[in-house]
Amino acid sequence: MEKVESISLFNKYIRETKILELFSNDMSDKMDLFYFKKGDILINEGECSDYLFFLVNGRMKVFSHSSSGKVMFVSHFKSLQILGETCSLWRKTPTATVQATTNGYCIGISLTKHRELLFNDIKFLRYTCMNLGERLSYMNSNTCITMFDSLESRLASFILNNSTDNIFHYNLTECAELLCTSYRHLLRVLNTFCNNNKLNKTGKYYKIIDKDYFIEIASSSYDVNSSI
Structure with a gap:
């Protein structure tokens, strides 16, 4: 994965995804645009990320490993999605890997620099809570369907x-x-x-x-x- 310096491309994804509406303040000067290739890993199981990523173009899959080493599919992402927010924000060790299944772009916010700012943004935290609730509901439903x-x-x-x-x-x-x-x-x-x-x-x-x-x-x- 590599950082992209194109201002026009950055503004394109800002405009198309309306990502700035997730925050109380203008976060555009605190965001970086990254390009990833198919197979790139954005979040690795067992390793905390220094960035909070938002998928703005492309696809991701989320998977973990059982104690026997078997790969277990968890979820599937397409833009616009926040990636690994629980582990990244609260410095929890990820229990799953997020890997690109296509080429694409994501926007990242450095948690080393802006973690406290995000913690104090009520609008962003409300979005995060809603997003986590929707994922939990999806995963419960999907588990039942897969089983039966x-x-x-x-x-x-x-x-x-x-x-x-x-x-x-x-x-x-x-x-x-x-x-x-x-x-x-x-x-x-x-x-x-x-x-x-x-x-x-x-x-x-x-x-x-x-x-x-x-x-x-x-x-x-x-x-x-x-x-x-």
Whole structure:
């Protein structure tokens, strides 16, 4: 990840995301713009961050490791999202890793310089509390759906949520992680959809043939792209 000095690009994301509305005072002179590449880690499990990050362009995934070393998907971020606020603000050791799944940009505020200013900003703290509450609600709902809905149902929702013009094109390894299943099981279900003429595979793409079918079997509330 690298710092970006472009004032025009910085102002573009400030304007598009309306990030300054989260604070009581103008924080623009206390913010830095960063560019990250796919695979970059913004917050590392077990290591406190010196910056409070706001995702303004691109995607992030959040995952942790079980005691056996198994990767456990936690959440999925898209802009505008605050990253790791609880651990970063209160100097708590992160229990999860935040990693970029696309190239993109984030805005950072140095906690070494501005931690106390953020702590005394009631408007910002209210936003943080609301955001944490929404994430907790999402995670509770998503846990129940993952436990009790079939992979077919969850995958149908994922396909509908991540298709453009009935074309589904997504990294299947990451898709398996997001749906808490194995890559092999995911391929089996996709092949079943294709064999039953619900999908058609062309190269690396899947075309939806029977959209009504996916709408019918989709989990009613499952959405990995929810703004969490």
